[in-house]
Amino acid sequence: MKQKMNEKTIEEWISFFEVEVPNHVTESRWKHIQRVAKLAESLAIAHKYPEPKKAYLVGLCHDTTKQKKAEVHESLFSEFGLEMEGIPFQAYHAYSAPLFLQKEYGLVDPEIRSAIQNHTLGSPKPSLLDQIVYAADFLGSDYCQKQIELENWIQNTKENLSFGIFMKAFQTISFLMEKKEVIHPHTFFTYNHALQSLKETK
Numbered sequence: 001m002k003q004k005m006n007e008k009t010i011e012e013w014i015s016f017f018e019v020e021v022p023n024h025v026t027e028s029r030w031k032h033i034q035r036v037a038k039l040a041e042s043l044a045i046a047h048k049y050p051e052p053k054k055a056y057l058v059g060l061c062h063d064t065t066k067q068k069k070a071e072v073h074e075s076l077f078s079e080f081g082l083e084m085e086g087i088p089f090q091a092y093h094a095y096s097a098p099l100f101l102q103k104e105y106g107l108v109d110p111e112i113r114s115a116i117q118n119h120t121l122g123s124p125k126p127s128l129l130d131q132i133v134y135a136a137d138f139l140g141s142d143y144c145q146k147q148i149e150l151e152n153w154i155q156n157t158k159e160n161l162s163f164g165i166f167m168k169a170f171q172t173i174s175f176l177m178e179k180k181e182v183i184h185p186h187t188f189f190t191y192n193h194a195l196q197s198l199k200e201t202k
Helices: 010-023 027-046 052-061 070-080 089-105 110-117 128-139 150-159 161-178 185-201
Strands: none
Touching: 010 027, 010 052, 027 052, 027 128, 027 150, 052 110, 052 128, 070 089, 089 110, 110 128, 128 150, 128 161, 150 161, 161 185
């Protein structure tokens, strides 16, 4: 029997959001979202996550509010009582998207909410799905699309999920340091944990 989430199957949610999400983002952002969804599904299969289509669904929804104005995020945080002190604006969409999905469409699933919420900053206690989506978001980024090493990075991440997680955290920290921006503690934790894991598996 297919798992139901709020009376829709995962496949039904996918069919719905494949039509709905493009209404909320630009064409280039939609292409990124499609890449991330496919990568999340393939990484889920590689790392034996039991519901690869759920990983695809998270990829499909992870940036739904990415291009919304500040007042949209802030209104959702206020309505749901979410305290955002210390969270950089660049990560607001990761926290507002699950709230938007719940309010607008009735999609409520703790695992999906966690994976979307943690795809930008990382998490001190990530689930397997959190880690898959975090890595997929990096591998599906415009930055990675320009790198000749991309196929190797994807293969390395399929073999060891910590590789893709480390690469994203490293690139994020490097980028923010270059811009002299504040770096959230979750990102440092994610970097350190992934690096340690890579060293232990060498």
